[in-house]
Amino acid sequence: MEHYTMNLTLKIWRQPNTQSPGRFETYPVSNISSEMSFLEMIDVLNEQLIKDGKEPVAFDHDCREGICGMCSMYINGRPHGPWQNNTTCQLHMRAYQDGDTITIEPWRANSFPVIKDLMVDRSAFDRIIQAGGYISVNTGSAVDANAIAVEKDNADAAFAAAACIGCGACVAACKNSSAMLFVSAKVSHLALLPQGSPERKSRAVNMVAQMDKEGFGACTNTGACEAVCPKGISIENIARLNREYMMAGLSAD
Amino acid sequence: MKWSEIFTSSVGKKWVMGLTGIFLVLFLLVHVGLNACIWAMDNGVMFNKAAHFMGSNAVPRILEIGLFAGFLLHMIQGWTLEWQNRSKRKQGYAVPMGNKGSKWYSRSMGILGTLLFLFLVMHINHFWVPSRITGLEPVIIDGKEHHNLYREMLTVFQGNLTVVILYTLGCVSLFWHLLHGFQSAFRTLGVTNPRYLSLIDKTGAGFSLLVCGAFALMPISMYLGWIN
Numbered sequence: 001m002e003h004y005t006m007n008l009t010l011k012i013w014r015q016p017n018t019q020s021p022g023r024f025e026t027y028p029v030s031n032i033s034s035e036m037s038f039l040e041m042i043d044v045l046n047e048q049l050i051k052d053g054k055e056p057v058a059f060d061h062d063c064r065e066g067i068c069g070m071c072s073m074y075i076n077g078r079p080h081g082p083w084q085n086n087t088t089c090q091l092h093m094r095a096y097q098d099g100d101t102i103t104i105e106p107w108r109a110n111s112f113p114v115i116k117d118l119m120v121d122r123s124a125f126d127r128i129i130q131a132g133g134y135i136s137v138n139t140g141s142a143v144d145a146n147a148i149a150v151e152k153d154n155a156d157a158a159f160a161a162a163a164c165i166g167c168g169a170c171v172a173a174c175k176n177s178s179a180m181l182f183v184s185a186k187v188s189h190l191a192l193l194p195q196g197s198p199e200r201k202s203r204a205v206n207m208v209a210q211m212d213k214e215g216f217g218a219c220t221n222t223g224a225c226e227a228v229c230p231k232g233i234s235i236e237n238i239a240r241l242n243r244e245y246m247m248a249g250l251s252a253d
Numbered sequence: 254m255k256w257s258e259i260f261t262s263s264v265g266k267k268w269v270m271g272l273t274g275i276f277l278v279l280f281l282l283v284h285v286g287l288n289a290c291i292w293a294m295d296n297g298v299m300f301n302k303a304a305h306f307m308g309s310n311a312v313p314r315i316l317e318i319g320l321f322a323g324f325l326l327h328m329i330q331g332w333t334l335e336w337q338n339r340s341k342r343k344q345g346y347a348v349p350m351g352n353k354g355s356k357w358y359s360r361s362m363g364i365l366g367t368l369l370f371l372f373l374v375m376h377i378n379h380f381w382v383p384s385r386i387t388g389l390e391p392v393i394i395d396g397k398e399h400h401n402l403y404r405e406m407l408t409v410f411q412g413n414l415t416v417v418i419l420y421t422l423g424c425v426s427l428f429w430h431l432l433h434g435f436q437s438a439f440r441t442l443g444v445t446n447p448r449y450l451s452l453i454d455k456t457g458a459g460f461s462l463l464v465c466g467a468f469a470l471m472p473i474s475m476y477l478g479w480i481n
Contacts (some may be wrong), residue, residue: 074346074348077349077351078350103347108342108345110340110342175338176338176341177338177341178338180263205254208262208264212263215341217263217337218267220267220360221359221433221436221437221441222354222356223354224353224355227354227355228353228354235440236445236447240443242264242267242441242442242443243442243443244443245262246259246264246268249254249258250259
């Protein structure tokens, strides 16, 4: 694709901290290369703001290669911007044209309070993982990879679920701010493997209990989470979590 | 783990919605089947006999109690979930996602359900109350006295365009509610097999169209005088 430059208008949510109210600020940015990533474009804006003696826009980012799950912008009404199966850091400016206005908001959910500007606190996800998103094993030398037979279909489904990077786009997109896609991906990833099977009941029950405690909503199967997931996690996992949870609930002491 | 813990969790609440939803879907199947007897073109004899069976036999009468309980549970749980889910995002988005990731009717189950509740109040008032409480004019079929529910239908629908339009709108709301609700209930109950899900999706769409279409045609065919 031919390279071009563009001038853009950015409407960005600015909020000094969790307690203070926020508001939108409008910033023009010029000479943005179509080959820049979206975050590089924000870097350009921040350099300009610093040069002007203003506070730069705070935003989460880390690997900038689509695997860490840190970037979290809600761009023009869609988490991670307009592209499918894509993170904000992998969104490139060729998605936009000269003269476009881009509105950038933080993830919105009571369970993801804004820390500053576009950064939100996603530690609720960490606490859900701590509640059961692991396998209790004694450490020791690694077992031979082929020692335990795993059915290919289950291995593939577990692998697909394990691709979840915990970015929280599912919560941001869901009308109920439900974290079910995230939790179901973590539960499925382990429940489908023999190593995760011994703790499958307590895992499903404890992770759902923690999810509810953190204040996420219930799932109504609208599919918005799946549509925006940068890793293409299927809502089939949610159905699996529903089953895992109820089987655990009905058979637990 | 206590029973209350299971059914008050977010997943447990959805199970209640799914189970009651499937129960109500089965009720719709019975209801549309019996009501279709109006098209027997026998001046309502078959329909009145079917209605008499439903009103006099112990099994449907006991199931009727379950039906009211199912309706109440589905409605109260539905409204509670809607209210709870809406409260999870105090600060909304300036640019809403709209239809970018989901269908409008899947996001509108609360409002569609509320419209169905309003329809149900009118519907119960039109037919269930006179049939079970205030009484209907009798008709003799095979030497036995029956309620003439067929006559009541004709009275309600013939020459009353507003009621026919309201019933049609009720059926339209039911169509959209079922189009999402049918398949969603099975997903909530844990069906993950793609072959079954594909079957459920198609059955749900067909069921919504056929059942709601048949229900809508009942007042319309009476209003237009296709049956008399």
